[in-house]
Amino acid sequence: MNKDKLKLLNIDYKDLNFIRDLIQEDGFYPLESNFSMDEEEKIVPTSGSHNCGGRCIIKAHVKNNRVMRISTEDDIPDTEKMPQLRGCLRCRSYRNRMYNCDRLKYPMKRRGKRGEGKFEPISWDEALDTIADNLKRLMYKYGPDSIYIQYATGNEGKLSENVWMKRLLGMYGGYLSYYGTYSTACTQAATPYTFGTIYTGNSREDWVNSKLIILLGFNPADTIHGTNTSYYLKMAKKAGARIISIDPIYSNTAVALADEWIPIRPTTDNALLDAMAYVMITENLQDQTFLDKYCLGFDEEHMPPGIPYGNSYKNYVLGKGSDKIPKTPVWAEAITGVPRETIIRLAREYALNKPGALIQGFGPQRHAYGEQIARGGTVLASMTGNVGISGGWASGTGYPVREGYVASIPHYNPNKSKISMFSWPDAIIRGKGMGSNLGVRGTDKLSSNIKLIFNLGGNCIVNQHTDSNGTAKLLENEDLVELIVTSDHFLTASAKLSDIILPADDMMEREDIVTPWGFGDYVLFMNKAVDTLFQCRNAYKWIEDLSRRLGLLEKFTEGKSLDDWIKYLVAKTADKNPGFPCYENFKKKGVYRWIYDEPCIAFKKQIEDPVNNPFSTPSGKIEIFSTKLWKMNNHKEIPAVPKYISAWEGPEDxxxxxxxxxxxxxxxxxxxxxxxxxxxxxxxxxxxxxxxxxxxxxxxxxxxxxxxxxxxxxxxxxxxxxxxxxxxxxxxxxxxxxxxxxxxxxxxxxxxxxxxxxxxxxxxxxxxxxxxxxxxxxxxx
Structure with missing residues (x-):
């Protein structure tokens, strides 16, 4: 590309060659610089905004407007009560990603057929004109159900692309929304049928009070599950807890922390839990007093009215239900690969070593009938009386009850239609008329197929979605989806299936606010460390320009700059958190921690005073049997009590x-x-x-x-x-x-x-x- 072409596109020739000039074997830094080499290094506190299982403090060491190296929190004492928020390998290597020579540098549009991966550079004006023209046309022709903001987690900041696009489209008539996540869809949907909520976890510092911790597909050493989760497990082990890992893989968590590894075939976890329940029932190890007082549907004496005899969980386990199969350890061994002796010993350990915590990871629920394993864990927690007590764990989703309030950018979607985040291919093919039988919520049926996709900071339209080959073939059909817009840092697999590609600014090139993923009592300020490279732009700025093209500039911005919106978030957060720092102090320090005197125990109030604090279920009890599920009348695939269902493409297929x-x-x-x-x-x-x-x-x-x-x-x-x-x-x-x-x-x-x-x-x-x-x-x- 010659300099004249670059000038036409407003691209600095020096910038285009910058990254190529940075590459060195031991890192990335300028070989030549127009800046003074005498400039002092400054340290900028920031964090990561991608969808990592942790959220850590990282420090960018900047010189000559370049990130020279990255360190992490080391300026406070590392105590048991308040461990440092230290970054892992991912963020520590971020410079290698930021200064990658393949980074997107300017807007591009597709040439040739969609999916060929051929693009040519265009100006920002042309890109936004194209988006605005198509948005106007498709909204007028098909309505808001045709406009879809794709599930995307590449930018999880409070000021991410998705946040601003939802705000703008809500003002323009609305859009097709989604529910659930690729990570936790089944457990988020199923757990509330038992407890009425997804917030079923104690705070992690309570794990030191457990005698037994069972990690069912839970691997925080790699997935993190909240910064320092492995640390809290280590403290529990130090305090005397026995830790058992149940997983097809001898994970790094199991290697470092577990006393025992129990390998299990994928998709069969519920068979193991059923057999553990069988041992508890036949040996009279269950906490019957707890079950009688707090639970609905464990046995025939505590069933909802109007349900035919034989449908309790106990009858299912003992083989007195419709399938007539006792869920014995011998039965489960053939399915799971776990020896019967191990199943018997595990059941006795969990029943007799109270308090105990059965902590479920999200891997086991990502299978054909993942809803069952989520509820299966909640039943065993109830059978052992480990709900609502210190050292126990209610199982299910396990999200912590305690969570500090952090404000969000206001946005409103007047269109109430929602689909599962996973079902968008159906909404492309047969969206018009698609109803609740395919997971549509908020409306009887969709009024249109998806015609425009905003894929902002994500790789789920082909890479992270199932059947990549089939999904790509679907998206290549330009008669179905008429425009796909992607904002990203690289030409990812999903970006290659797009029509317009916009280069996003890097997390070290912008300011934002981020909160932990899952566990953690803190909020972080992301400071801008360096200037934005090339023609990459912050989402607020280009969506602001798009709002102007739609005649919504004043309504969208409210006259606020990006810095004004950050101050707005800090002020709104401070309104509900006495003692929260002012904007200047929060920005300078980079972190605010909530300090609590004692652990938080999920359902403690419900157990201590059930009359005044019922569970948020229809009955006010822990619903081992769910009448709502029963009334769905799909007892084979959606049973009212959690059951093992043999999965398609499971070991029995x-x-x-x-x-x-x-x-x-x-x-x-x-x-x-x-x-x-x-x-x-x-x-x-x-x-x-x-x-x-x-x-x-x-x-x-x-x-x-x-x-x-x-x-x-x-x-x-x-x-x-x-x-x-x-x-x-x-x-x-x-x-x-x-x-x-x-x-x-x-x-x-x-x-x-x-x-x-x-x-x-x-x-x-x-x-x-x-x-x-x-x-x-x-x-x-």
Whole structure:
């Protein structure tokens, strides 16, 4: 590209070559600089705004308007009551991502057919004119159900692209919204049927009061689940708690903290819980007093009126229900792969070592019938009387009850239509007339198919969605979705399926406010560390320009600059938090912590005073049997009590004869979902490989490091194999988040797990079943 063309596009020739000039083996820094080399280094407190399981304090060391290195919190005492919020490898490597030579530098529009990945640079004016013209046309022709803001978590700040776009579109007539998350759809949908809420977790400092902690698919060493979660487990272990990890993988959490690892076949967790309940019932180990007083539906003596005899949870477990199958440890062993002796011992341990905490991760509920495992955990917690007490854990979603208030940008959507965040392909194909049978909420049926997608800071329109090949083929049809707009830092797999691509500013190039993901009693101020490179723009600025084109500038901005909006958030937060710092002090310090004198116990009030503090369920009790679920009249897939349901493409599926390996996609310490996949430093931490058990490798004559083909009827991946005893036989795992990079034959060469997963929403949550895939693995010669 010549200098005249760059000038026309308002691109600084020096900027275009800047990143290329930065590349050095030991990091990124200018080889040549027009700035004085005598400039002093300054340290800027900030944080990460991508969807990491933690939210940490990171410090950008800046010199000559360049981030030279990154450190983390080290200026306060690291105490048990207030541990430091120290960043992990991801944020510590952020400079490598920020100064990547492939970073998007200017707006682009598609040329050729959608999906070919061919783009040409355009001006911001042309990009915004195109977006505005299509938005006006499609809104007029099809209405707000045709305009969809895609689920996206690449920017989780209080001032993210999605926040501003929701505010603008709400003023322009509305948009099609979504509910749920790719991570937690099933547990968020199912847990309230038991407790009436998703906030079922004690605060983490209470774990030191547990005698037994069972981690069911819970791996905070890699997924984080709130900064310092592993630290609190370590404190519990130090205080004497026995920790058991139940997981197909011998995870880093299990290696570091667990006293025992119990491997289990994916999709079968509920069979294990049912058999544990069987042992408790037949040995009279359940807390019957607790069940009688607080629960509905455990036995026939405590059922809702009008329900036919035989439908209690106890009768189901003992084989006196409709299936006539006792859920014995022998029955569960054949399904789960967990030895019957282990099941019996585990049931006795949990029942007799009170208080105990059965902590459920989000991996087990990401399968074909993930709603069942979420509720299954809540039943065992109730059977053992571990709800509402110190050292216990109510299970289910496990979100903490205690959460400090942080204000949000005001926005309102006049259009009440909602779909599951996972069901948008259905809304593209058959949106008009789509109703509650396909998960639509807020309206009887949609008035239009999706025609315009705003994909702002996300990679879910192909990479993180199931069946990447099939999804891409759907999006390539320009007669269906007429415009796809992406804002991002790189030409991701999802960006390649877009029509307009906008270059986003980096998290170190903007100011924002972020809160922890899951656990954590603090809020962080993200300070701008360096100037924005190239033609990248902050979301507020370009959406402000878009609002002008829609005639909504004054209404959208209220006359406020971006800095004014941040001050607004701080002021509104301070209104509900006496002692919260003023804007200047919050910005300077970068963090505010809520300090509490004692742990918070979920449902403590309900257990201590049930008359004045009923559960938020229809009956006011813990509903082991849900009348609301019963009335859905789909007892096979949505039973009123949690049950083990054999999953399609689970270990009992007949397809296992053709594809004998269950393939899951664990979270990797080298990525945040798909963020950081193109970061070379993190590739050194953990290369993308499929993990296979030694026995499965031996029968296929595989050696560690061999290139293998992982395939099923939906697609093929070719990548290296890692052979290990840290995964159970019959199971393989590909770290989720690898970018979808198909070759000319459609074979993915990077290791995108979703080439292999199936698009089939779960029956109740219409959620993500991505841990439900059967494959075969073969050596590539």
């Amino acid at each position: 007949l397809q296992a004869e053709k594809y004998p390996i269950q393939c899951i996609g664990h979270h990797s310490k080298r990525r945040v979902h798909s963020t950081f996949d193109n970061t070379s430093w993190m590739e050194e931490v953990e290369p993308q490989r499929v993990i296979v058990n030694c026995e499965d490798a031996k029968s296929r004559e595989l050696q560690d490091g061999d290139m293998v083909k992982v395939h099923n009827d939906r697609g093929t991946i070719i990548l290296p194999v890692k052979i290990t005893s840290r995964i159970m036989p019959g199971v393989a795992s590909i770290p989720q988040g690898g970018w979808w990079i198909p070759d000319e034959k459609g074979i993915d060469r990077r290791g995108c797990i979703n080439v292999l997963t199936r698009y089939k929403p779960t029956p109740l949550a219409f959620g993500n079943p991505s841990h439900t895939s059967l494959v075969e693995i073969e050596k590539v010669y």
